[in-house]
Amino acid sequence: MTTTDQTDVVLEARGVTKHFPVRRTGRDLVVGRRRTVHAVDDVSLHLRRSTVTALVGESGSGKSTVARLLAQLYPLTGGEIRLGGQAVKAGRGRSFRSYVRQVQLIFQDPFASLNPVHTVRYHLTRALRIHGREATGTELTELLERVQLTPAAQYLDKFPHELSGGQRQRVAIARALGADPKVLLADEPVSMLDVSIRLGVLNLLRDLKERLHLAILYITHDIASARYFADTTLVMYAGRIVEGGDSETVTQRPAHPYTQLLIASAPDPDRVVAEAEQEEAGSGEPPSLIAPPAGCRFHPRCPKAMERCRTELPPRFELADGQWAACWLYADGAETTDNAGDHEKAAAK
Amino acid sequence: MAVTAAEVAVLDTTETPAPSKRRFRFLRGRKTAVGLGILLFFVLIAVIGPWIAPYDPDAMSNELLQPPSGAHWFGTTQTGQDVLSQILVGTRGVLVVGFVAGIFATILSVLIGVSAGFLGGMADELLSVLSNVFLVIPGLPLIIIIASFVSDTGDLLIATVIAFTSWAWGARVLRAQTLSLRRRDYVEAARATGESTWRIILFEVLPNLTAVIASGFVGTVIFAILSEITLAFIGVADISNWNWGTVLFWAQSNQALAQGAWWWFVPAGLCIALLGMSLALINFGIDEFVNPRLRTETGASRKVRMRVGFTPVARPGTPEKETRP
Amino acid sequence: TGCSSANSGANKGGGAASGVLTLGKPDGPQTNNSNPFLSTSAGATLGYRFMIYEPLAMTNQIRPADKADPWLASDWKWDLNFTKVTFTLDDKAKWADGKPLTAEDVAYTFELLKKHPALNGNGIPFDGISVQGKKVVLTFQDSQYVNQNKIIQQFIVPKHIWKDVKDPETWPNRTPVGSGPYKLKTFTPQTTTLTATPTYWKGATKVKELRYTAYNDNSAATTALAGGKVEWSFVFMPNYKQLFISKDPKNHKLWFPSGLGIHGLWFNTARKPFDNPALRKAMAMVVDRNAIYTQAEATLYPEITNPTGIPLPAGESFLAPEYKSATTKPDVEGAKKVLADAGFKLAGGVLKDPSGKPVKLTFTDPAGWNDYITGLSIIKDNIKQLGIEAKVKTQTAEAWGADVANGNFDATLHWTNSGATPYDMYQNIMDGALLQPIGKASQIGNFGRFKNTEATEALKDFASATDDTARINAMNTLQKIMVEQAPMIPTAAAPIGAEYSTKNWVGWPTEADPYAPPQHTQPSALEIVLKLKPAKK
Amino acid sequence: MKYLLQRLAFYLVTAWAAITINFLIPRMMPGDPVQALMARFQGQLDTSAIASLKALFGLDKQQSLWQQYTDYWSHLLDGDLGLSFTFFPTPVSEVIAQSLPWTLALVGVTTLISFVLGTGIGVFTGWRRGSWMDSLLPVTTFISAIPYFWLGLIAIALFAVKWPLFPAAGGYDSALVPAFDWPFISSALYHAALPGLTIVLSAVAGWILGMRNMMVTVSSEDYVMVAQAKGLSERRVMFGYAARNAILPNISGFALSLGFIVGGTLLVEMVFSYPGIGYQLFQGVGAKDYPLMQGVFLIITLSVLAANLLADVIYMVLDPRTRREA
Amino acid sequence: MSEPVLTISGLHVDYGTGDDAVHALRDIGLTLHRGEVLGLAGESGSGKSTLAYAVTRLLSPPGVITGGEVHYHQRDGEALDLLTLTAPELRAFRWQELSIVFQGAMNSLNPVHTVHSQLTDVLKAHRPEMKRAERTARAVELLSLVGISEDRLSAYPHQLSGGMRQRVMIAMALALEPEIVIMDEPTTALDVVMQRQILRQLVKLREELGFSVVFITHDISLLIEFSDRIAIMYGGRIVEEAGASDIYRDPRHPYSDGLLHSFPALHGPRRELTGIPGSPPHLSAMPDGCAFHPRCGKALDPCATQVPVLARPDGDGSRTVACWLHQPTPATVAPRS
Ligand SMILES: Nc1ncnc2c1ncn2[C@@H]1O[C@H](COP(=O)(O)OP(=O)(O)OP(=O)(O)O)[C@@H](O)[C@H]1O
Numbered sequence A: 001m002t003t004t005d006q007t008d009v010v011l012e013a014r015g016v017t018k019h020f021p022v023r024r025t026g027r028d029l030v031v032g033r034r035r036t037v038h039a040v041d042d043v044s045l046h047l048r049r050s051t052v053t054a055l056v057g058e059s060g061s062g063k064s065t066v067a068r069l070l071a072q073l074y075p076l077t078g079g080e081i082r083l084g085g086q087a088v089k090a091g092r093g094r095s096f097r098s099y100v101r102q103v104q105l106i107f108q109d110p111f112a113s114l115n116p117v118h119t120v121r122y123h124l125t126r127a128l129r130i131h132g133r134e135a136t137g138t139e140l141t142e143l144l145e146r147v148q149l150t151p152a153a154q155y156l157d158k159f160p161h162e163l164s165g166g167q168r169q170r171v172a173i174a175r176a177l178g179a180d181p182k183v184l185l186a187d188e189p190v191s192m193l194d195v196s197i198r199l200g201v202l203n204l205l206r207d208l209k210e211r212l213h214l215a216i217l218y219i220t221h222d223i224a225s226a227r228y229f230a231d232t233t234l235v236m237y238a239g240r241i242v243e244g245g246d247s248e249t250v251t252q253r254p255a256h257p258y259t260q261l262l263i264a265s266a267p268d269p270d271r272v273v274a275e276a277e278q279e280e281a282g283s284g285e286p287p288s289l290i291a292p293p294a295g296c297r298f299h300p301r302c303p304k305a306m307e308r309c310r311t312e313l314p315p316r317f318e319l320a321d322g323q324w325a326a327c328w329l330y331a332d333g334a335e336t337t338d339n340a341g342d343h344e345k346a347a348a349k
Numbered sequence B: 001m002a003v004t005a006a007e008v009a010v011l012d013t014t015e016t017p018a019p020s021k022r023r024f025r026f027l028r029g030r031k032t033a034v035g036l037g038i039l040l041f042f043v044l045i046a047v048i049g050p051w052i053a054p055y056d057p058d059a060m061s062n063e064l065l066q067p068p069s070g071a072h073w074f075g076t077t078q079t080g081q082d083v084l085s086q087i088l089v090g091t092r093g094v095l096v097v098g099f100v101a102g103i104f105a106t107i108l109s110v111l112i113g114v115s116a117g118f119l120g121g122m123a124d125e126l127l128s129v130l131s132n133v134f135l136v137i138p139g140l141p142l143i144i145i146i147a148s149f150v151s152d153t154g155d156l157l158i159a160t161v162i163a164f165t166s167w168a169w170g171a172r173v174l175r176a177q178t179l180s181l182r183r184r185d186y187v188e189a190a191r192a193t194g195e196s197t198w199r200i201i202l203f204e205v206l207p208n209l210t211a212v213i214a215s216g217f218v219g220t221v222i223f224a225i226l227s228e229i230t231l232a233f234i235g236v237a238d239i240s241n242w243n244w245g246t247v248l249f250w251a252q253s254n255q256a257l258a259q260g261a262w263w264w265f266v267p268a269g270l271c272i273a274l275l276g277m278s279l280a281l282i283n284f285g286i287d288e289f290v291n292p293r294l295r296t297e298t299g300a301s302r303k304v305r306m307r308v309g310f311t312p313v314a315r316p317g318t319p320e321k322e323t324r325p
Numbered sequence C: 001t002g003c004s005s006a007n008s009g010a011n012k013g014g015g016a017a018s019g020v021l022t023l024g025k026p027d028g029p030q031t032n033n034s035n036p037f038l039s040t041s042a043g044a045t046l047g048y049r050f051m052i053y054e055p056l057a058m059t060n061q062i063r064p065a066d067k068a069d070p071w072l073a074s075d076w077k078w079d080l081n082f083t084k085v086t087f088t089l090d091d092k093a094k095w096a097d098g099k100p101l102t103a104e105d106v107a108y109t110f111e112l113l114k115k116h117p118a119l120n121g122n123g124i125p126f127d128g129i130s131v132q133g134k135k136v137v138l139t140f141q142d143s144q145y146v147n148q149n150k151i152i153q154q155f156i157v158p159k160h161i162w163k164d165v166k167d168p169e170t171w172p173n174r175t176p177v178g179s180g181p182y183k184l185k186t187f188t189p190q191t192t193t194l195t196a197t198p199t200y201w202k203g204a205t206k207v208k209e210l211r212y213t214a215y216n217d218n219s220a221a222t223t224a225l226a227g228g229k230v231e232w233s234f235v236f237m238p239n240y241k242q243l244f245i246s247k248d249p250k251n252h253k254l255w256f257p258s259g260l261g262i263h264g265l266w267f268n269t270a271r272k273p274f275d276n277p278a279l280r281k282a283m284a285m286v287v288d289r290n291a292i293y294t295q296a297e298a299t300l301y302p303e304i305t306n307p308t309g310i311p312l313p314a315g316e317s318f319l320a321p322e323y324k325s326a327t328t329k330p331d332v333e334g335a336k337k338v339l340a341d342a343g344f345k346l347a348g349g350v351l352k353d354p355s356g357k358p359v360k361l362t363f364t365d366p367a368g369w370n371d372y373i374t375g376l377s378i379i380k381d382n383i384k385q386l387g388i389e390a391k392v393k394t395q396t397a398e399a400w401g402a403d404v405a406n407g408n409f410d411a412t413l414h415w416t417n418s419g420a421t422p423y424d425m426y427q428n429i430m431d432g433a434l435l436q437p438i439g440k441a442s443q444i445g446n447f448g449r450f451k452n453t454e455a456t457e458a459l460k461d462f463a464s465a466t467d468d469t470a471r472i473n474a475m476n477t478l479q480k481i482m483v484e485q486a487p488m489i490p491t492a493a494a495p496i497g498a499e500y501s502t503k504n505w506v507g508w509p510t511e512a513d514p515y516a517p518p519q520h521t522q523p524s525a526l527e528i529v530l531k532l533k534p535a536k537k
Numbered sequence D: 001m002k003y004l005l006q007r008l009a010f011y012l013v014t015a016w017a018a019i020t021i022n023f024l025i026p027r028m029m030p031g032d033p034v035q036a037l038m039a040r041f042q043g044q045l046d047t048s049a050i051a052s053l054k055a056l057f058g059l060d061k062q063q064s065l066w067q068q069y070t071d072y073w074s075h076l077l078d079g080d081l082g083l084s085f086t087f088f089p090t091p092v093s094e095v096i097a098q099s100l101p102w103t104l105a106l107v108g109v110t111t112l113i114s115f116v117l118g119t120g121i122g123v124f125t126g127w128r129r130g131s132w133m134d135s136l137l138p139v140t141t142f143i144s145a146i147p148y149f150w151l152g153l154i155a156i157a158l159f160a161v162k163w164p165l166f167p168a169a170g171g172y173d174s175a176l177v178p179a180f181d182w183p184f185i186s187s188a189l190y191h192a193a194l195p196g197l198t199i200v201l202s203a204v205a206g207w208i209l210g211m212r213n214m215m216v217t218v219s220s221e222d223y224v225m226v227a228q229a230k231g232l233s234e235r236r237v238m239f240g241y242a243a244r245n246a247i248l249p250n251i252s253g254f255a256l257s258l259g260f261i262v263g264g265t266l267l268v269e270m271v272f273s274y275p276g277i278g279y280q281l282f283q284g285v286g287a288k289d290y291p292l293m294q295g296v297f298l299i300i301t302l303s304v305l306a307a308n309l310l311a312d313v314i315y316m317v318l319d320p321r322t323r324r325e326a
Numbered sequence E: 001m002s003e004p005v006l007t008i009s010g011l012h013v014d015y016g017t018g019d020d021a022v023h024a025l026r027d028i029g030l031t032l033h034r035g036e037v038l039g040l041a042g043e044s045g046s047g048k049s050t051l052a053y054a055v056t057r058l059l060s061p062p063g064v065i066t067g068g069e070v071h072y073h074q075r076d077g078e079a080l081d082l083l084t085l086t087a088p089e090l091r092a093f094r095w096q097e098l099s100i101v102f103q104g105a106m107n108s109l110n111p112v113h114t115v116h117s118q119l120t121d122v123l124k125a126h127r128p129e130m131k132r133a134e135r136t137a138r139a140v141e142l143l144s145l146v147g148i149s150e151d152r153l154s155a156y157p158h159q160l161s162g163g164m165r166q167r168v169m170i171a172m173a174l175a176l177e178p179e180i181v182i183m184d185e186p187t188t189a190l191d192v193v194m195q196r197q198i199l200r201q202l203v204k205l206r207e208e209l210g211f212s213v214v215f216i217t218h219d220i221s222l223l224i225e226f227s228d229r230i231a232i233m234y235g236g237r238i239v240e241e242a243g244a245s246d247i248y249r250d251p252r253h254p255y256s257d258g259l260l261h262s263f264p265a266l267h268g269p270r271r272e273l274t275g276i277p278g279s280p281p282h283l284s285a286m287p288d289g290c291a292f293h294p295r296c297g298k299a300l301d302p303c304a305t306q307v308p309v310l311a312r313p314d315g316d317g318s319r320t321v322a323c324w325l326h327q328p329t330p331a332t333v334a335p336r337s
C-alpha cells in the first residue's frame, strides 16, 4: 500500500508552484515592487490508479489551487505536471480538451457548480459531446446510473434547484465521469452538503474508485473523513505540503506539529477526558501568503519551534511506513531509524 | 435610482436560482401583471390603432378646437383634427421607437458589457472607457444634435439615435454582473469540462443575465419613449409622423393650454405616464425577482403587520397584540 | 449692477404713471452686446439699438413708395441716376454725451461699413465718401435705385468713440453712446432697461423707461402679453383673438401690415415636370390663399390678393395696369383648361404630363414650422383637385436649408427678400444672375433655378434704368412673368406686425394711421416711441 | 489614495475622449451658422447679409479638421472657448458664466431637496414595509413616469395662468437687476418656486423608490438584525445601521445626478423660460453655434466627471471598505 | 442545573401567512436551565436558526409566530412572557438578558462602523448612566476577554480576520453579562484550530460568568464534546432531547442514530458508517405523520399518518424522544414489511 511501483502513478505534480500577482498599489508602482500571493509552493504529489489521496489543510492553505493547477485551469508558476509519465502543458483548445478528458475536476459547492439555467440533460450531454461521444438516452442513463441516480429518466429533465444537494453533487460527478477520465480531482466535494447525505457521496466516490479504477484526489479540511475515505493523506499548510503518508498513520500518529495541532483541534466526541492536556497546543493565525515566514512556514505558531526552523526550510524526512514530514524535528535519525514510535518521542521533546 | 438598487441587488443573488423554465417567472406577480396588462393594451392599440381610429388624424375639419364630445371623444385641434385618432394612430410610433431603441441598446450593452466583463484585461479597460465616455456625454443634447444632422428624422432613425446614446448604463451594469458571474463555479466547471470560451459566454453566462438584461431593456424602453416624446415635443423629430409627442408638440405650439383646450394636451401626457408606469411596474417585478427581499406581497395579510426586528405574534383566536415602539 | 441698493428704489411693473413701457421678445436670454452693426447683438435682437442710434432718414416699410421723413439728415438728394447722394445734417443733432453730431460722424460710419464688409449687412457697394462742410457726399459705381432706402436709413455712430475701437467687428459696445433719446441703464440676460436722456435733441420723450424682456418661447411671451406684463411685442400666436385680444378687448390690439416681402411655394423649375410653366400656373390658380390666411397663418400674415404676389397696400403704386384690379380666386376649371392646353391629361383622377407620366410631388419644409406645414397641407388638398398627388415631408431645418440651397427639392414654402420696391422679392425669385446648377449651393436666391432671360434682363433694367418709364416697363414685365410662368406661388405677405396694449400708452400706428410698421425691432420703432403718450384714465 | 489615483487616470482618459467627441459632433452636422441665422429671420434679414456674416464669423477661411482640432486644444488649454455665433461676439465663457449660476442654483437646490426628501421618505417606506406607505408606490411610479415638460406646462396653466399664484416665466422680476439684496433674492426665489416644485415632484419619486429598495434589502441584513437584537433604540437602528448602509449607492447616484444638472435642464428652462444653460445649449444647437455647443458640452462633461470623482470620494469617506490602506 | 431560565412550549412559526405559509417550526417545547450549554443539532433547514430568532422575536419578515409561549425566568423567580412584550419592553430585554451570536460573523458586524462604536452603542442604549470613558474601558475589557488587543478597537470589520470578527461578536454578546447567550453556528466558517480556540474561550467565560448557552450547529460531534444537553431537530420539530453523553451512547430516535453514524471518528476503531438514505424533506412538502418516516428503516404503520409527540421513553426520566418506536401507539404496533 505504501510503495507501489511507479507504473500505477497516473498524475504527478513535481515541485508545482503557483504565485498570484497582487493588484499593485500606488506605492508599489513608486517603489517598483511586484507582490504575489504564494498560494502554492513546491508541491509534489502522485495520484495512483484505484487510490484515493486526501489533501487536508485549513482554509486558505492552497488546496483548491493545487486542484485547479492539476486541472490545468491556471498556468503554473513553476514545476511540472506529468500525466501518465509525460510532462504536459495544456494550453487552450484541442490539447486542453484532450487533457481534461483524462483529468476532471469536481467542485466544492454543488449548488454553485451546476448552471441553474440548464437541465441535468444539458449538463451531461455537453460533457459527452465535448469529448466527442454520443449523447443518446442510453449513454445518459448509464452515466446517471453510475452515480446511482435511478431511475435516470426521473432526473434527466430536472433543473439543479429541483435536486437535493447530494443529488446535485452526483450530477456534478456524473458530468465529470462523462469524459471517462482517469483522474478525478474532488475539491471538498461534501463540505457543502448536509451531514446525513455526505456519506452517500463519499461512498459513491469510493465505489467509483474501485469499479472504474480511478485515481482520486480528495480535498477536505475534515481530517476525520480523510481517515475514513482515503488511502493516503497529505497535509498542507500555507501553500506547502508538510506531511504525508498512509491515512491511518497520519491521523493516528501525526508527525508534523501542524498535523498534531489539527488533529488535536478536530471535534471528537471521545475526547472529553483528554481536554486539559492539549491546553498548550499552538494558537495564532495562519501566516500571510504575500510575505510568508522564512524557514518553516509553521514556525511562528509552532510550540516546538527551534532556531533552525526560523531560517531554514525543512526538506522531507522519510519516517516509518512510508510516512514523511517536512519538519526539522526529524532531521536526525529519520533515515537511521525505522521505529515509528521514535518520532512521537521526538515530537514530545 | 432604481438602476443603482438593481445593480447592488443583483450582486448578491448567488442564492437565487434562475432556472430556465422559471427564467421568465419575473413576469408573474401582481405589479408585473398590472404593468403587463397596461402594456398589452397599448401594444394592441399600436397594432389596431390606425384601423379603429374614427377619423384620419391629418384630416382638417370645420369643427375647430371643440371640447370632448360624442363625435370626438378627446375633442378636436385648432385645425379641426380629431385628437383621439391622433393618439390612436400615434401609439404605434411610440412603441416602435421605444422597443426598437430598447432592442438596439440592449444588444449593444450586452455585446460591450458582457465582453468587457468576461474578457477582462485590456479589452475590459478599453470597453469601460468607451461606455464611460457615453455615460459622460450628455444624452438628450447629444440626441438633439445627432437627430438634427440627419436629413430624415423618421422613427427608425430616432430609435437608432436613442439606442446609440443610451446603452452605456446597461453595459456598465452588465459588466459588473458578468464580472461576478465569471468566477462562478459553474463557469469554471464548464471550462474544466472543456467548453470553448464563446460557448461559455453564450450558454453559461448569458442565460443567467436574463433578468438583468430584461430590466435594462425595460429601463431603456422607458428612457427611449420619454426621449422620443421629448424630441418630438421640442420639434427635433419628424412631427409629421404621429406619436404622442407630436400631438403635444402641436398642442403646445398652438398654445392649447392657454386657449383652454386641455383636451388637446392632457390625454397624450396621461398616456405617456400610464405607459411609463406600466413599464416601471414590470421593472419592479424584475427587481423583485432578482432580489426577493424587495417583494411587497410577502404573503402578509392585513391582519399581520410585518416589521423588521419585531416578529408579529399571531396566535389563532387571540387578537394580535399591537407592538408599537 | 452689483451695488446692494440696485433694486431698492425700483418700482415694479410698467405703466404710464411711472413712464415705463415694457417690451418682450421670445428669443431667450441675451448677452451684454450693444454693437448696432451686428444682427446677433442684444441691441438688434431686442431692437433697442434703434432707440440709441438714429438713422439719417426714417423710411416707412409698409409704405415704401412714400418719401422718408428727415431725421438726422434734414435733407438728402440723389443725383446722376442714383450714383451719388448728398446728405445735409440737422444742426440740432447731438450725441447723448453732449458732443455735437457732425458730418464727420456720418462719413466715419459709412467708412466703417466700407472698410468692414462684415459689418455691411446690406452689402452696399460704397465707393466715394466725402465731407463737404455740413454735407456728406456718397458716390457709387452703379445706380443705387433699389438700395436707396437702405442707404438713407443708415444709423450713425459717433466717431469720437468708435475711432478708438480696435476691432469693431467683435466689440460688444457695453455702454453705447448714440444720438437717440435713450441710453442703456442696466443690462441683464433676461431684461434690458433703457432710460430716457433728458437732453435729447428732439425734445424730451413721454416714455421715460423702456424695459425689454427676453422670453424663451412664444408661449411664455404670449402669456406675458395676455397678462399685461408686456405691452409691446411681436409673437406669432395661433388664435390671437382668444389668447390675447379677449384678455382685454378694449386695450389689446394687434396690427400686422406687410412690406414688400412675401412667402410662397417655390418650385424647383429645373426638375421635370415643374419646368413646365403651364403646370405651375395651373397650380397657382387653384391655391386657396384665403384658407392659408385663416388656417395656416391665423390671419396674422396678410393675405395676398393680387396674382403678381405684390402685397397691398404696400405695393399699390407698382402694380401693372393689367393687374391693378386682378384678384386670386381659386379657379379649378380654368386651371384644368390651362393644363389641357399644355398637353396634360387628367384620367381617373390622376394628372399625367405630356409624356404620360403621372404628376407627383413632395413638399418639404422643416419640422416645427407649423404655419408652413399647415399651408402645405392646404395646398396639397387644393392641387388634388387637379389630379396631382402631393406628399408633405418634414426635415430638420438644417437639412432643409441645405436641400433648398442645392436645389434638392420638388417644391417648398420659403420666404423672399424685401425692400423698397418689389424688385427685391422678384430678384430673389427669378434673377438668372444668381442661377446655380443643381447640386451647387445657391444661398443668395433663385433657389428654384428659374431660368428666364427676359426676367433677368428686366431685373437688370429696373435696377439700372435712368428714368421712371424704363423702370415701370421693367416692373410690368416682371409681374407678367410672375403671373404667367409662376416660378413661385405667393401664399402670404411677410408681415412687419406687432401686438400692443393701449392700456397705458396711446399713439400706436394703426390701419388708419399707418405712419410706421409697428414692429419694435424695426428702425421706425423710434418714431413710434416718440409718438406714444400716456393713456388718459 | 491608490484608488483615487487610479480613478483620476481613468477620468483623464475619459475626459480626453469625451472632449474629442464634443469637438467632432458639431462639425459633423450639416448647415452652417449663417444659414441658421437667415432661417431664424425668415426674410427680415436680406440675403446680401450672408457674405458679411460669413466674414464676421470667420467662416470664409478653410482649415483642415486636424488643424481645427489642435487649435481647439491649444485654445482650450488657454481657457479660451471662443466666441459664440448666436451672440457674436460674446465669448462663450461669458454666455456660460451668465447662465450657469441660474441652472446651478435652481436645479442644484431642487436636486438636493428632492434627494433629501426622497431619501427620507424612502427610508421610512423601506423601514416600515407593509404599512400604508407601500400603497404610495404605484402613485410614485406614475408620477415618475410623467414627462417633465408636461408636468411643468400643466403647472403653469394651473398655477400661473388660471390661479396666478406664481410667475409663469423668467428667473426674476424684469424690473430688477441681479444683486445681493432682498428684493432681488426674494423675487428670484419666487420665480424659482414653480419650476422648483415641479422638478422636485418629478424627481423625488426616483429617490424614494431607490432608497426604499435599498432600505428593504439592507433591513434584512444580519447586522441590522444584530442591532435589533442588541436592543438599540429604533432611531439608532434605522439610521445608524439600516439607512447608513442603504444610502451608499444612493449617494453615488446623487453625485452622478449632480453631474447631470447642467445637461438635464433643457426642458425646465424651456418650459419656464428660465435663463439657464440648458436653454442656451438648445439655442446653440439650433443656431449651429459650434463654439457655444462645445463650451457647454465641455462644462457638462467636466461636471459629470467631477461629480463622478466626487461620488468616488464620498463613497470612500462613507464606506470604510473602499478605504484600503496601501 | 435544575432551575430553568427559558421555557418554550408549543411554539409554532410560519413564514408567510395564508395558504402559502411555510410551517417552519411546529410545536416546539424546550427548556434551558441556568448555566447549561444546550446544543441544538439537525441538518440545514431543520429550523434551528428559526427557533433561535423566534425566541427573541427577531425573525425577519415574513416570519410569524403563530402559537406557543416563551417564558423567561428572572433570577427573582418571576416569569416574563416574551411573546407579549411591547416593543420598548422587548428592546430593554434584549441583550440585557439574552444576547445572540449570529450565524456568519461576516455579515453580523456593520461594515461602516468601527468595532469600538459597535461595542459601545449597546452600552449606550442599556447603560445610559455610563460615561464615554467608562464605555471605552469596558470595550477594551471585553476585547481582552476574547483575546483581542485593544488597538483593534478602532478597526473596521473588514480589517479583521474571520476569527477575530467572530470573537468580537462573542465579546459583544457578553457586554451586558446576559443570562442567556444564543450562538448560531458561531464557528462554521472557521477552521478547526480557530474553532477550538474560540469554544475553549467560551467555556472558560461561561464558568466565570455563569450564563446559559444555546449552541446551534449541525456538527454533532462538536456538540457532544461541548454541550451538556442536546436537542435534535428534524423537519421543524424537536425529535429528541437528552444529555450529551446519552445521545452519543444511546440515541433513541432513528434520525439521531443515523446522524451519529454519518460522520467518521478520528480516533478509535473505524466505526461502521451507515448514513441515512434519502434526503431531508422540504418544508413546503413535509410528509404526513412523522417527517422522518420516508427515510426511516424502522418505520411503523402510524408513522406515516400520525405525528409522534415528544415523550419520555420508557424507563428514562431525563430525556424525551418523539418516535412511535418508543411510545405506546394509538393503533396496533406492527412493523411494516
Ligand atoms: N485567483 C486568485 N488570485 C489571487 N489569490 C488567490 C487566487 N486564488 C486563490 N488565491 C489565494 O491563494 C491562497 C490559497 O487559496 P485556496 O483557494 O487554494 O485555498 P483552500 O485551501 O482551497 O481554502 P478553502 O479551504 O477555504 O477552500 C489563498 O490565500 C487565496 O487567497
Ligand SMILES: Nc1ncnc2c1ncn2[C@@H]1O[C@H](COP(=O)(O)OP(=O)(O)OP(=O)(O)O)[C@@H](O)[C@H]1O
Residues within 6 Å of the ligand: E015, E016, E022, E024, E042, E043, E044, E045, E046, E047, E048, E049, E050, E051, E061, E062, E063, E103, E218, E283
Ligand atoms: N424568509 C423565509 N421564507 C420562507 N421560508 C423560510 C424563510 N427563512 C427560512 N425559511 C425556511 O425555514 C426553514 C428553517 O430555516 P432555518 O434557517 O431555521 O434553518 P437552520 O436549521 O438554521 O438551517 P442552517 O443549518 O442551514 O442554518 C428552512 O427550510 C427555510 O427554507
Ligand SMILES: [Mg+2]
Residues within 6 Å of the ligand: A063, A064, A065, A108, A187, A188
Ligand atoms: Mg478551496
Ligand SMILES: [Mg+2]
Residues within 6 Å of the ligand: E048, E049, E050, E103, E184
Ligand atoms: Mg441557521
